[in-house]
Amino acid sequence: xxxxxxxxxxxxxxEKKVDRNxxxxxxxxxxxxxxxxxSDDSSQPFDWWDGFSRRISGIGFIVNLxxxxxxxxxxLASFKRISPNLVVGFGFTDVAYVIxxxxxxxxxxELAFHCPYLGSTxxxxxxxxxxxxxxxxxxxxxxxxxxFTAKPANFSDSTGKPLSLNDRVAVALRRLxxxxxxxxxxxxxxxxxxxxxxxxxxxxxxxxxxxLHHLSWPSKFDEIKSKFEKISGLxxxxxxxxxxxxxxxxPAVEPSNKVWLDGEKxxxxxxxxVVDPEMRFLDVIAGWPGSLSDDxxxxxxxxxxxxxxxxxxxxxxxxxxERSELREYIVGDSxxxxxxxxxxxxxGKPLSLPQTEFNKRHSETRKAAQMALARLKDRWRIINGxxxxxxxxxxxxxxxxxxxxxxxLIDMDDQTLDDPLxxxxxxVNYRQRxxxxxxxxxxxxxxxxxxxxxxxxxxx
Numbered sequence: 330x331x332x333x334x335x336x337x338x339x340x341x342x343x344e345k346k347v348d349r350n351x352x353x354x355x356x357x358x359x360x361x362x363x364x365x366x367x368s369d370d371s372s373q374p375f376d377w378w379d380g381f382s383r384r385i386s387g388i389g390f391i392v393n394l395x396x397x398x399x400x401x402x403x404x405l406a407s408f409k410r411i412s413p414n415l416v417v418g419f420g421f422t423d424v425a426y427v428i429x430x431x432x433x434x435x436x437x438x439e440l441a442f443h444c445p446y447l448g449s450t451x452x453x454x455x456x457x458x459x460x461x462x463x464x465x466x467x468x469x470x471x472x473x474x475x476x477f478t479a480k481p482a483n484f485s486d487s488t489g490k491p492l493s494l495n496d497r498v499a500v501a502l503r504r505l506x507x508x509x510x511x512x513x514x515x516x517x518x519x520x521x522x523x524x525x526x527x528x529x530x531x532x533x534x535x536x537x538x539x540x541l542h543h544l545s546w547p548s549k550f551d552e553i554k555s556k557f558e559k560i561s562g563l564x565x566x567x568x569x570x571x572x573x574x575x576x577x578x579x580p581a582v583e584p585s586n587k588v589w590l591d592g593e594k595x596x597x598x599x600x601x602x603v604v605d606p607e608m609r610f611l612d613v614i615a616g617w618p619g620s621l622s623d624d625x626x627x628x629x630x631x632x633x634x635x636x637x638x639x640x641x642x643x644x645x646x647x648x649x650x651e652r653s654e655l656r657e658y659i660v661g662d663s664x665x666x667x668x669x670x671x672x673x674x675x676x677g678k679p680l681s682l683p684q685t686e687f688n689k690r691h692s693e694t695r696k697a698a699q700m701a702l703a704r705l706k707d708r709w710r711i712i713n714g715x716x717x718x719x720x721x722x723x724x725x726x727x728x729x730x731x732x733x734x735x736x737x738l739i740d741m742d743d744q745t746l747d748d749p750l751x752x753x754x755x756x757v758n759y760r761q762r763x764x765x766x767x768x769x770x771x772x773x774x775x776x777x778x779x780x781x782x783x784x785x786x787x788x789x
Contacts, residue, residue, distance in 0.1 A: 377495045378455060378463070456745040459499060460506035460708050461734075465743045469536075469734075470498050476535035484528060486519040492528075500525055501532035505731060508710030510717075530723070536730045543736040544610055550644060550657065556606040561693040562782060565647050568603045568611055568659040570671070571698035572623050573706070573755045575600060575615075575728060577716045589721075591619030593759055598721065599626050600702070600712075600728055603659060608701035609739050610732045616725035623664035624764045627671075642670045653777050660694050666766035672775060676763060686786050687779035702755035705735050 455463055477494050484492040492500075504514050504525060511522040518525070547553065550567045557566040574597035579586045589596040597619030603612040614630045627633050635641045646654040658670045667673045674691045675684040706713040709731035716724070738745070 377493070381496060381499065459502045460745065461502065461738065462741075462743050462745045465738060465741045465745070466495075466498070466502070468741060469502070469540075469737065470494055472539040473498065473532060473535040476539065477531070480531070482527070482531070484520075484524055487521075488519065492520075492524075497528045498532065501529045504529045505709050505711045505727070505734070508713060533723075533726055533730045536733055537726060540730075540733040540737060543733050543740055544613065546611055546641060547605075553605050554657075557694055557697075560606060560697075561690040562785070563660070563690050563694050564649075565645075565655050565657055566660060566694060567642060567644075567657045568605055569695045569698035570601065570603045570627070570659050570661040570665065571695070571702055571755075572599055572601045572626060572664070573702045574598070574619050574759060575712050575716065575724065576714070577719055577721075577724075579718060588618045588620050592762065595619065598724055598728075600732075601626050601630060601632075602698060602702060602732070603632065604698040604701045606697050607739060608697055608704065609736050610701065613729060613732050615728040622762065622764070623661075624666050624766060627661075627665060636670055649774075649781055650777050653774055655774065655778060660691055662695060663761060663763045666764050666768070667771050667775065668768050669771050669774075672771075672778075673764075675775075675779075683776075683779040683783035686783045687775070690782060696753055699753040699755060701735070703753050705731060706755055708738075709734060 455466075459466060461469070474494055477497060484497060486492060486496075500514065500518055500520070503509070503518070504511075507514070509517075511525045514525045515522045553567055554565055558564055574591060574595065577589065577596045577598065579589060579596040586596060589598065591597045598615065599617040599619055599621065600613065600615045601617075601623075602610050605611055612632045614626075614632065617626045617629070621629075632641070636643075642657040642659070644657045646656045649655045656670060658672050660672050663673055663676050665671055665673050672691065674688045680688065712728055712731055737743075
């Protein structure tokens with residue numbers, strides 16, 4: 330069964346944990362800053378974010394008060410014995426009772442009248458909402474502008490106000506970056522779920538074509554090889570490959586879903602990525618079922634076929650001994666087979682000193698792929714966590730666009746929310762699996778390379 334080719338269907342989106350406080354706080358901050366700015370110079374034209382943030386601040390205020398009002402109505406129907414976690418109390422003879430008001434409603438009321446970021450001009454208020462800097466946001470708008478204007482659509486918010494290009498890009502980025510459900514995004518931005526879904530999908534379709542130049546196989550590898558060698562000392566290395574699982578919630582009773590059941594008993598879709606030392610994706614493929622092993626996914630990928638045909642990793646070889654040359658290659662973990670162009674670590678114990686040294690350097694090189702996938706999932710959270718019954722025809726294309734956005738941030742030197750990751754684990758609770766497939770000539774070559782590296786290490 331091959332990767333799923335996308336067709337246009339409607340999709341029920343993932344229900345994710347919501348942090349509307351961030352959105353509303355950021356909007357309030359931008360609104361306050363804009364108000365202060367325009368009070369000093371009323372002739373200065375409004376920036377898009379000023380107006381947009383005012384609108385979603387107003388929507389959020391109304392939503393919060395409505396939620397509080399509903400909570401009070403529900404609370405009036407029941408009384409509970411008082412406890413430290415409850416809020417409003419009344420005395421009846423010798424027993425105290427309270428109206429039970431959900432804590433989140435009180436939080437909403439506090440947010441509606443008092444925002445901790447109020448008055449802040451910190452650009453991180455914008456970045457925390459959309460996961461990109463304003464410069465990168467404007468660039469992304471320029472990429473999709475022609476498609477969005479060539480296919481006019483009557484998108485509008487709940488007040489009937491037409492949505493601008495920036496409005497629509499904002500909706501799509503928020504959907505991809507937060508992973509919040511269609512209903513939550515719609516509620517936050519003042520539009521219905523259908524509008525959010527259509528805007529996001531049109532954005533995905535446009536980015537697939539307009540941003541494709543941000544993810545391509547390099548024509549020259551001199552700089553990449555040099556950077557990898559500085560990291561770990563492995564010579565002639567062109568990349569690191571790894572696989573991650575996009576977990577889905579699917580009905581277990583449907584027999585056709587069994588193919589998506591992986592080794593950890595999760596329904597998942599696989600993403601395979603080859604990465605450079607700056608964590609930039611050089612080649613990706615998504616859509617294979619999680620039930621397939623890493624080596625099977627690799628051997629059925631277009632990347633594998635191109636390498637085998639000599640169209641990739643066919644550059645300059647280097648001499649590592651009098652009788653052996655080392656071709657261009659990539660590194661991968663023990664889930665992949667050992668091949669002439671794919672070096673994997675030594676498995677089992679005990680390991681010799683040269684083998685231990687090789688594994689150490691191999692691990693350092695491989696971290697680029699691990700960290701890239703961890704950052705991808707951390708920043709574009711629509712593919713993190715568990716997706717609720719996603720459209721498996723569209724999901725590979727959504728994953729691909731998230732990879733494009735990941736590369737755009739690197740190419741734009743966007744440092745937004747670029748804090749060091751606490752962990753490079755991108756497949757939490759997934760055990761490392763081993764592949765026993767070994768090319769004998771490659772095994773001999775790996776031994777020669779490990780002895781060379783050990784000699785360099787011991788003489789240093």
